[in-house]
Amino acid sequence: MxxxxxxxxxxxxAAITNASAQNTFWVTKAGDDNNNCTNATDDACLTxxxxxxxxxxxxxxxxxxxxxxxxxxxxxxxxPDNNGGWFDNNPDSSNVYIAVNGEPGNLITIQATPGxxxxxxxxxxxxxxxxxxxxxxxxxxxxxNIINGRGRAIATWGQVPNEVADTSxxxxxxxIENNRIINTIGDFGTNTNAISMWSTQDWxxxxxxxxxxxxxxxxxxxxxxxxxxxxxxxxxxxxIEHNQIKNVAHGVFWKDHFITDLATRGLVNESEIxxxxxxxxxxxxxxxxxxxxxxxxxxxxxxxxxxxxxxSNEEGGVSVAMASAYAQSGDVRIEHxxxxxxxxxxxxxxxxxxxxxxxxxxNIIIRTKVNMQYTARDTRVxxxxxxxxxxxxxxxxxxxxxxxxxxxxxxxxxxxxxLGSWQTALNSQFASLNFDNPxxxxxxxxxxxxxxxxxxxxxxxxxxxPAIGMMPDGSNAGPYQFGDEIIGxxxxxxxxxxxYLIFTNGFE
Numbered sequence: 001m002x003x004x005x006x007x008x009x010x011x012x013x014a015a016i017t018n019a020s021a022q023n024t025f026w027v028t029k030a031g032d033d034n035n036n037c038t039n040a041t042d043d044a045c046l047t048x049x050x051x052x053x054x055x056x057x058x059x060x061x062x063x064x065x066x067x068x069x070x071x072x073x074x075x076x077x078x079x080p081d082n083n084g085g086w087f088d089n090n091p092d093s094s095n096v097y098i099a100v101n102g103e104p105g106n107l108i109t110i111q112a113t114p115g116x117x118x119x120x121x122x123x124x125x126x127x128x129x130x131x132x133x134x135x136x137x138x139x140x141x142x143x144x145n146i147i148n149g150r151g152r153a154i155a156t157w158g159q160v161p162n163e164v165a166d167t168s169x170x171x172x173x174x175x176i177e178n179n180r181i182i183n184t185i186g187d188f189g190t191n192t193n194a195i196s197m198w199s200t201q202d203w204x205x206x207x208x209x210x211x212x213x214x215x216x217x218x219x220x221x222x223x224x225x226x227x228x229x230x231x232x233x234x235x236x237x238x239x240i241e242h243n244q245i246k247n248v249a250h251g252v253f254w255k256d257h258f259i260t261d262l263a264t265r266g267l268v269n270e271s272e273i274x275x276x277x278x279x280x281x282x283x284x285x286x287x288x289x290x291x292x293x294x295x296x297x298x299x300x301x302x303x304x305x306x307x308x309x310x311x312s313n314e315e316g317g318v319s320v321a322m323a324s325a326y327a328q329s330g331d332v333r334i335e336h337x338x339x340x341x342x343x344x345x346x347x348x349x350x351x352x353x354x355x356x357x358x359x360x361x362x363n364i365i366i367r368t369k370v371n372m373q374y375t376a377r378d379t380r381v382x383x384x385x386x387x388x389x390x391x392x393x394x395x396x397x398x399x400x401x402x403x404x405x406x407x408x409x410x411x412x413x414x415x416x417x418x419l420g421s422w423q424t425a426l427n428s429q430f431a432s433l434n435f436d437n438p439x440x441x442x443x444x445x446x447x448x449x450x451x452x453x454x455x456x457x458x459x460x461x462x463x464x465x466p467a468i469g470m471m472p473d474g475s476n477a478g479p480y481q482f483g484d485e486i487i488g489x490x491x492x493x494x495x496x497x498x499x500y501l502i503f504t505n506g507f508e
Contacts, residue, residue: 027051028064048096058106065119070095094132095122102138112143121145126185129155138173151186155196170201177206188215192227201236207490212247228253238271244488251278253286257297267330270298277306277488283315289325296325303335304479306487311341316351323354328385331357338459338479341368344400348373354385360392364478366447371397373405374432381431392438396477399444406430419444
């Protein structure tokens with residue numbers, strides 16, 4: 001089995017660590033934009049935009065406590081067009097427009113003043129995108145409440161989907177961490193999302209709380225559906241970790257992926273998604289495409305996450321749907337996740353098609369109708385675009401209606417209703433199965449035998465849980481593999497009362 005390169009390799013972090021700060025600038029609610037922003041007491045500026053205009057590689061901008069509603073373009077809001085929700089790269093549509101670049105080893109840091117984390121709010125007032133990074137590189141944004149965004153909360157400009165990435169338009173080395181992003185509202189069908197990672201490389205999205213991303217009927221305040229927390233049309237080498245996400249349709253949604261060239265079909269390393277806690281109504285993680293014959297997905301590694309709440313939807317807790325891409329997609333590793341559909345109406349735990357070298361290991365899947373589904377359509381198999389399950393073992397399954405479906409819609413389509421029947425399957429019988437006797441060491445279990453409390457959504461193992469010590473090295477199945485993992489947010493700003501309100505529909 002070919003391993004996927006881990007994104008935590010030194011090369012990623014060495015490229016984007018802020019090694020040597022240059023100058024520090026200050027913005028406060030008592031400041032004045034006629035000042036030079038050189039200190040917080042008598043020379044602070046009033047608007048974040050003025051402070052950003054002074055920044056160069058390695059600089060830091062400290063923002064004092066308060067609510068900021070700056071208009072980055074100093075003119076009326078001009079909304080993104082409706083062509084799939086592509087952002088228009090127009091400073092007039094944002095609160096804060098970042099038109100400067102950092103450098104590898106010298107990030108530009110825009111942050112809440114140390115000690116004021118969680119008390120600095122950028123408010124889009126449902127009229128603007130609060131933070132627009134455009135195609136800028138090596139920027140770090142941390143410590144804010146970012147609320148009431150229109151269409152998105154933190155955005156990059158999106159190039160039109162390409163068969164091969166235009167690397168000159170990539171936004172590289174951006175770090176979004178330790179923020180609370182609340183109430184992002186957009187029109188139905190415009191890909192509303194809290195963090196737009198359009199055309200990006202080497203981004204880190206870490207330790208953010210994202211809540212209430214919704215789409216509404218255009219021109220009204222009528223709720224239509226939830227949107228997406230983190231979305232990309234084309235991303236290379238992203239690290240998504242320790243985020244807590246609620247009230248969304250999708251937690252992480254990758255679409256229209258990058259390849260290196262058409263001749264060799266070279267694939268990029270796409271993402272590592274780990275230690276997140278995501279409640280989503282459609283799919284906590286969805287790796288898909290925008291339309292037929294889009295570029296295929298690269299390699300993705302999804303591990304040690306808690307996913308819940310998608311039980312009334314046919315998408316999976318992890319859904320990799322690439323059958324209509326140009327060619328077979330990259331490697332997928334799905335390991336040590338807890339996937340809880342919460343209801344068994346139509347939901348899947350994991351669904352994959354048209355990806356090579358699929359690994360499913362150490363997961364716990366509960367309260368779903370189907371645990372796993374591997375879809376191999378006849379026409380796609382003939383083109384070499386089929387799911388290839390290379391390893392599946394040491395998983396704990398929900399024994400409700402179907403353990404797994406193999407070659408669904410294919411000529412050898414079969415559903416297994418018991419784990420025992422699945423364990424006797426042979427690779428010669430199926431296009432999707434690349435080895436004999438899958439899940440030989442996997443088990444089925446009742447959710448109430450696994451966890452102390454299913455309602456608190458922490459999924460702590462109870463004494464005697466069959467997940468404990470199940471792995472061949474003596475570690476546990478599920479996200480708490482060694483028992484000391486933090487799933488969701490890392491500790492943030494103790495004693496801080498955040499200066500925002502969570503609204504039920506985003507318009508109150």
